[in-house]
Amino acid sequence: MKEPRKDNNVSTSEKKDAATDLQSLGEGLYKQMEQGEFPWIKIPSRSTENIYYSPELRQYILGDRKVKRSARNIRHIRPFTQLVWTAFFAHKLSTQRKTSTLRDVYYSAQAYEMSFKDQSESDNIITDLETAIGSAREDFNIFPEERSAVFGDITIEYTVPGYEGRQMNLTSHPDGLMVGPALTYSEFVKTSADKVIAIEKGGLFTRFIEENVHKKHNALLVLTAGQAPRATRHFIHRLNKELELPVYILTDGDPWGMHIAMVIISGSANAAHVRDLTTPDAKWSGVWASDIVDYKLPSVPLTEIDIKRLHELQRDPRYKDDLWQREIKIFMKIRKKAEQEAFSRYGLTYIVDEYLPSKLEETK
Amino acid sequence: MVSQAFEEISPADFFYRNREIAGFTNPSRAIFAAIRELVENSLDASESAEVPPDVFVSLTLNEEGRPELETYKLRVEDNGSGITSRHIPSAFGQVLFGSKYKLKQARGTFGLGGTMAVLYGQITTHKPAYIVSSTGSTKVYIYRIMIDIQKNKPIILERRVLINKEEWRGTIIEFFLEGDYFRAMPKILEYLKQTALVNPYANITFVDPKGRLYRFTRVTTKMPLPPKETLPHPYGVDVETVKRLIRVTPNRNMTDFMKTHFHRVSEKIALKFLEFAAIPRGRNPKKMGPQEIVQLVRMIKSFEEFRPPSANCLSPLGKDLLKAGILKELKPEYTVVCQRKPSTYAGHPFIVETAIAYGGEIPKKGEFILYRFANRIPLLYDEASDVSFRAIKNMNWRRYKVSQDMPLAILVHICSTKIPYKTVGKEFIADRPEVKKEVLNGIREAARLLQRFLSKREHVEKEKHRLSVFSKYLPKIARFSTELAGRESQPDINKLLESVNTSEGTAKR
Structure with missing residues (x-):
C-alpha cells in the first residue's frame, strides 16, 4: 500500500494562492484608479514568439516578454474590463467554494451586462487571467466540461463543501469516476496500484475494467477520451508526482494518437503559461507504427492530412527523442494507421493477455 | 438588266420611315420621347425669354382609342418666348425647322423634337395638332395643323387670332398619340424628377392619365447666364459649312472672310493662317473652286495656331x-x-x-x-x-x-x-x-x-464612440476592482472620463 508524499502535494496550496492573487490584482487596479491613473496590468505575452520549449522542464514555457494591457487604450478597454470581471467572478467562486464551467462563465457574464461575443472570447479571457496571476483556471474553480474518467484501487478523500473528509475508493463504480472538480480537489489517501495506464478510447477502457486489467497489472486506469482535458492531465501529473506511479499511455496508432500521448507527457503550447499539467516521465506504449507491422494489424492508409501532420511532428522539439523519430519514419514508410480496436482481430482478450504485458515490459 | 426605281424623299418622309432613330421605337418609348421633346422645347423657350420656366404637362386617355392600344391626348404649356405667328406652322409641321442652327448651347441638337412628336401622333391617330402661341404681343394665334409627310410641309386646317388681353406669353401644344403610358411611367417620372433637379429654377407640373398630380417646385428664381451665340470655330467646320459661308459672305478677300465668319480669328491669326496655307490674302472667296475649298478646310484642320474657342457661348448650371x-x-x-x-x-x-x-x-x-x-x-x-x-x-x-x-x-x-x-x-x-x-x-x-x-465625419464619430466606450467600461472596471479588492467605496473615475473627452486620439498600443 502506497501513500502520497506530502512534500509533493500540489492540489490545495495553490488554490489559496489563486484567491489571494486575484484579490491583489483587484487591489492593484484600485490603487491605480485612486491615484487618477488609468488602470493597467502587465502579463506575460502568449504570442508565438514568446513561447519556448524548455528541455529542463520538458514542456513549453513562456519567455520574459510581457505585454501591458491598459484601460487607457480604446482597443484594450473591453477585454480589460472582461478580464477584471472574470477575476471578480473567479474570486467569488473561490471564496464561496463553488465551481463553474467555461460555458457557465460565458452565460454568467450576461448577468453583469458584460456579455462576451461567444464562448471562445470568454475562454480566451480566462486564459489571459491564468497568465496574469500565474495559476491554472482549475485553481480558481473554473473547469471545462468533463468527459474523462478514472478507475482503480485508490482511495481519495474529498475536500469539496459537504463532502469534506469523506473517503472513496475508485473501484466502487464499474464505469469509472468522472474526473471533475471534486476529484481534482481531492487528497490521495492510499493505493495498491504500482502504475497508471492512460487510454485514449472509452471502448478499450471498459474492456480493461471488464478484463480486470487493474488487478492483473496493479494499475489505475485513466480514460482520456481523446485529447486529455487539462484537469485529467493535472490528475495524471499528481498520480505520478505524489504517488510516484509510472504512467503508460495507449492510443490509436496514428499521428493524432501519438500527439495525445505527447500532450500528456510534454504539454501543449497553448498551456505554456501553466505548470503541473505535464508528466515528462510518462511513456507512450502503443499503438506504435512498428506494432502495426509486428502484430500484422488490420490497417487503413494514411490520408494526406495524416502525412502532413507527421511532417509537422517530425520537426517538433518535443518529438526529438529516438523512439518518436523512429516511429514517425515507420509511419511514413508503411503509410498505414491502426486503431486500438484492431487487436480484436485476434479475439477480444488478446490485447489484454498478450499485447499489453509485452508493451508494458518493453516501455518500462 | 434590272431597272431600279429612284425616288427623292423629304426629311419628314425620312423620319417617318426611320422614326426609331429619333427615339420613337415602341409605344412606351414613344410616349416618353414625345413628353421629353416638348418639355425640352418649353424649357428652352422660357430660358430664351429669360424667365423662370413654368411647364405644365397633362396626359389624358382618349376615350375613342382601341382597347388593345391606348391613345392619349398630350398637352404641354409653357411661359416661354412664344413663336411668331408665321413660324408657328413650320415649327411643329416641318421636320428640321427650328431655331437651333446657330451655335449656342441649347437642349435639342436640331429641330426634330417637337415636330417628330407631332408626326408620330399623326401617323398613329391621324388627328391634327392644336397649337396656341403668343410672343406677348396684343394677339394670340391658334392653329390646327397636320403634316404633309411627302412634301415636309405643314397643312393649315384652321387659323384663328384672339386679342391677348392678359398679355399672356408662351406656347400650348395639344395632340393625340398612341402609346403605353403605364409601361413608360417609371421613366417619365424619373425624367421629370431629374429635369427638375438640373433646372431648379423651373416649375414643372404633370397630371397623368389617372389624374395624379406630380409637382416639381422651383427653389430659386436665379437662372444661369444665358449662352451667347457664337461663330463656328475653325476646327469645327467641314467643307459643306465653308461652302455655305462663302455663299452668304459679303467679304471679297480671304483675310476679311476668315475674320468675319470664324470664332476667335483675329487679323494677325488670319494672316498667319493664309501664309501657312499658301492662299493669297486678296483671294476672293466667292471665286474659289470646289478643289480649293476642300484644300482650305484641310489646311484649317492642320493649322495649329487657332486660339481655343471661348466658353461664353456656354451656359453651365453653376x-x-x-x-x-x-x-x-x-x-x-x-x-x-x-x-x-x-x-x-x-x-x-x-x-x-x-x-x-x-x-x-x-x-x-x-x-x-x-x-x-x-x-x-x-x-x-x-x-x-x-x-x-x-x-x-x-x-x-x-x-x-x-x-x-x-x-x-x-x-x-x-x-x-x-x-x-x-x-x-x-x-x-x-x-x-x-x-x-x-x-x-x-x-x-x-x-x-x-x-x-467623410474623414471629418469619421473623426467626429470616432470621438463620440471613444467617449461612449470609456463611459461604458471604466465604471465597470471600478466596480469589479472595488469588489475584488474588498474595498468599501469605489475610486473616483470622473477625472479619467473627462480626460478622454478632451484628448484626441492619443490611444497607444
Whole structure:
C-alpha cells in the first residue's frame, strides 16, 4: 500500500494562492484608479514568439516578454474590463467554494451586462487571467466540461463543501469516476496500484475494467477520451508526482494518437503559461507504427492530412527523442494507421493477455 | 438588266420611315420621347425669354382609342418666348425647322423634337395638332395643323387670332398619340424628377392619365447666364459649312472672310493662317473652286495656331444651382459640387460639372447611382455605354475611401455647343478622349471633396464612440476592482472620463 508524499502535494496550496492573487490584482487596479491613473496590468505575452520549449522542464514555457494591457487604450478597454470581471467572478467562486464551467462563465457574464461575443472570447479571457496571476483556471474553480474518467484501487478523500473528509475508493463504480472538480480537489489517501495506464478510447477502457486489467497489472486506469482535458492531465501529473506511479499511455496508432500521448507527457503550447499539467516521465506504449507491422494489424492508409501532420511532428522539439523519430519514419514508410480496436482481430482478450504485458515490459 | 426605281424623299418622309432613330421605337418609348421633346422645347423657350420656366404637362386617355392600344391626348404649356405667328406652322409641321442652327448651347441638337412628336401622333391617330402661341404681343394665334409627310410641309386646317388681353406669353401644344403610358411611367417620372433637379429654377407640373398630380417646385428664381451665340470655330467646320459661308459672305478677300465668319480669328491669326496655307490674302472667296475649298478646310484642320474657342457661348448650371437642385430632388445628407474649366474637343467648347451626393434619402444600391445630364437635360437610357459610366468604373474608389455599398449618387453634367452624342436618340455621350479626361478629373475632384467630408465625419464619430466606450467600461472596471479588492467605496473615475473627452486620439498600443 502506497501513500502520497506530502512534500509533493500540489492540489490545495495553490488554490489559496489563486484567491489571494486575484484579490491583489483587484487591489492593484484600485490603487491605480485612486491615484487618477488609468488602470493597467502587465502579463506575460502568449504570442508565438514568446513561447519556448524548455528541455529542463520538458514542456513549453513562456519567455520574459510581457505585454501591458491598459484601460487607457480604446482597443484594450473591453477585454480589460472582461478580464477584471472574470477575476471578480473567479474570486467569488473561490471564496464561496463553488465551481463553474467555461460555458457557465460565458452565460454568467450576461448577468453583469458584460456579455462576451461567444464562448471562445470568454475562454480566451480566462486564459489571459491564468497568465496574469500565474495559476491554472482549475485553481480558481473554473473547469471545462468533463468527459474523462478514472478507475482503480485508490482511495481519495474529498475536500469539496459537504463532502469534506469523506473517503472513496475508485473501484466502487464499474464505469469509472468522472474526473471533475471534486476529484481534482481531492487528497490521495492510499493505493495498491504500482502504475497508471492512460487510454485514449472509452471502448478499450471498459474492456480493461471488464478484463480486470487493474488487478492483473496493479494499475489505475485513466480514460482520456481523446485529447486529455487539462484537469485529467493535472490528475495524471499528481498520480505520478505524489504517488510516484509510472504512467503508460495507449492510443490509436496514428499521428493524432501519438500527439495525445505527447500532450500528456510534454504539454501543449497553448498551456505554456501553466505548470503541473505535464508528466515528462510518462511513456507512450502503443499503438506504435512498428506494432502495426509486428502484430500484422488490420490497417487503413494514411490520408494526406495524416502525412502532413507527421511532417509537422517530425520537426517538433518535443518529438526529438529516438523512439518518436523512429516511429514517425515507420509511419511514413508503411503509410498505414491502426486503431486500438484492431487487436480484436485476434479475439477480444488478446490485447489484454498478450499485447499489453509485452508493451508494458518493453516501455518500462 | 434590272431597272431600279429612284425616288427623292423629304426629311419628314425620312423620319417617318426611320422614326426609331429619333427615339420613337415602341409605344412606351414613344410616349416618353414625345413628353421629353416638348418639355425640352418649353424649357428652352422660357430660358430664351429669360424667365423662370413654368411647364405644365397633362396626359389624358382618349376615350375613342382601341382597347388593345391606348391613345392619349398630350398637352404641354409653357411661359416661354412664344413663336411668331408665321413660324408657328413650320415649327411643329416641318421636320428640321427650328431655331437651333446657330451655335449656342441649347437642349435639342436640331429641330426634330417637337415636330417628330407631332408626326408620330399623326401617323398613329391621324388627328391634327392644336397649337396656341403668343410672343406677348396684343394677339394670340391658334392653329390646327397636320403634316404633309411627302412634301415636309405643314397643312393649315384652321387659323384663328384672339386679342391677348392678359398679355399672356408662351406656347400650348395639344395632340393625340398612341402609346403605353403605364409601361413608360417609371421613366417619365424619373425624367421629370431629374429635369427638375438640373433646372431648379423651373416649375414643372404633370397630371397623368389617372389624374395624379406630380409637382416639381422651383427653389430659386436665379437662372444661369444665358449662352451667347457664337461663330463656328475653325476646327469645327467641314467643307459643306465653308461652302455655305462663302455663299452668304459679303467679304471679297480671304483675310476679311476668315475674320468675319470664324470664332476667335483675329487679323494677325488670319494672316498667319493664309501664309501657312499658301492662299493669297486678296483671294476672293466667292471665286474659289470646289478643289480649293476642300484644300482650305484641310489646311484649317492642320493649322495649329487657332486660339481655343471661348466658353461664353456656354451656359453651365453653376455650383450653387446644381447644389440647390440636388438638395431639392435627392435630399442627401451632404453634397459636393465641382465645375471644371472650359475645354474643347474638335473645335467645340464644353464644360463639365460634377457632383456627388451622399446619404440622406439616397438609397444604398450596392453600386453607385449615376445621373447623367447634357445641356441641362437628363439622359436615361444606355447608361452602360456612356463616357461617365466608364469613367466611374475605371476609377480606383478605394483611394477616396469610397465603396460601392455607400449611399452615393454621382452626377455628371456636360454642356457644349455640340454634345458628342453617339446617336440621334440623344441618350449617351461618346468616348471622346478630351471629354473623358474632363469627366474623369471632375469626378475625381468631387471624390476628393467627399473624402474630406467623410474623414471629418469619421473623426467626429470616432470621438463620440471613444467617449461612449470609456463611459461604458471604466465604471465597470471600478466596480469589479472595488469588489475584488474588498474595498468599501469605489475610486473616483470622473477625472479619467473627462480626460478622454478632451484628448484626441492619443490611444497607444
